[in-house]
Amino acid sequence: MPDRSGLRLRFNRSLIVFTHCILCLIPTLLVLLSGTQLPAQVAGNAGGLVCDEGFENKNGSCQRTDLPENAYLTGSSYGSGWECNHGFQNVGEICEEIIVPKNAYLASTGDQWKCNRLFQRVGEECEELIAPENGYVETRFGAQEIHCNWGFRKENQDCVAIEVPKNGRLSDKRSSDGWVCFRGYRAAESGCEPVAVPQHAYLAPETYSGWKCERGFRANRDRCVAVLVPSNAHLNRRGDGWECNQPFTRQNDKCTENVP
Template identity: 35%
Template sequence: MPENATERRYGSGWDCDVGYQVQGDDCIHTEIPENAFATGKSYGSGWACRHGYREVGGACQAIPVPENAFLHASGYGWECERGYRQVHSACVLIEVPEHAFLTEEPSETGWRCERGFEPRNDRCVVIELPENAHLDRSGNAWRCDQSFQLANGQCVLGR
């Protein structure tokens, strides 16, 4: 058994200690760059970058996180804080108009109109309900009452 190796618990043979890799019949020291740690694996580089860093050309470089963003739990990217939307490599404030609220879909407008209002030209305007109509389940559009049908923007008694 070579130096810097441990006998396997099960079966026969040996494994290199953490920080060493098999090379022929020996365990050679693995060079671990700054901001990395030994993986204990006998394949690949034998190391991985710490949380918040990524491998670039055999080194670990910090992942740049823009203002108003945070590092993903995975450590491999970033996400904008609530109230901000990603535009290229920056987080831009979502402008929420009056009578609107933030949503969890920052890829679209990032906001939705309150019940009784509808989006129009980046604003929320009051929904004008015609006679014999009601707000639909979304609260952002209307439908004709039962037994009425839409005709020329009005709800008229159906046949």
């Protein structure tokens, strides 16, 4: 009987080669069917790399001819498709190196520079930010500000001492004067004057007058008058007025019953 093993082996090898060729043609067929073009293709037996229009062979790879120096491709179809390298900036479609001035540093983004602490930008340089006497520099939210020490307030670019009047003290809050009066006194043009507390009132430093009426009374200029509560009514929550009881309603200065 004839030996069929050799024939079967040659047939299997031919099938493998044919299958491999088919698999190699599939990507090319997909590209042709989609209507797109490959940026580069191998030129067969001629050797070398042939790039499409707008690309050129650089060190064995196809790169864009309009890509400026010190730039890289972003792979995005939007915009120019390239960006400048770290430490360079786009100036007229050219990537120029960022010159960092004295007392400055290159930002982490690589596309700008910033001044060091205690320096501020003036044009293209960094000038020292000098705090006035009795003041200091504070950085808040990325901005440097000059503040004055305790007991001083800012006037223009200087820190001047706060003159606290008699019966007053330095304020913990940043006020225009920098001081507040003691309890029992209120601010006036001459300084801190004693608060005259009327009858049925008590000292209350949180009010402008410095005093507050007791419950059941209400302020009327410089005195406290009693709240007249009509029948079927009661004092309100603050104690300086009245409200009708349920089911009565207010009509002028009286409380009348609702009649169905």
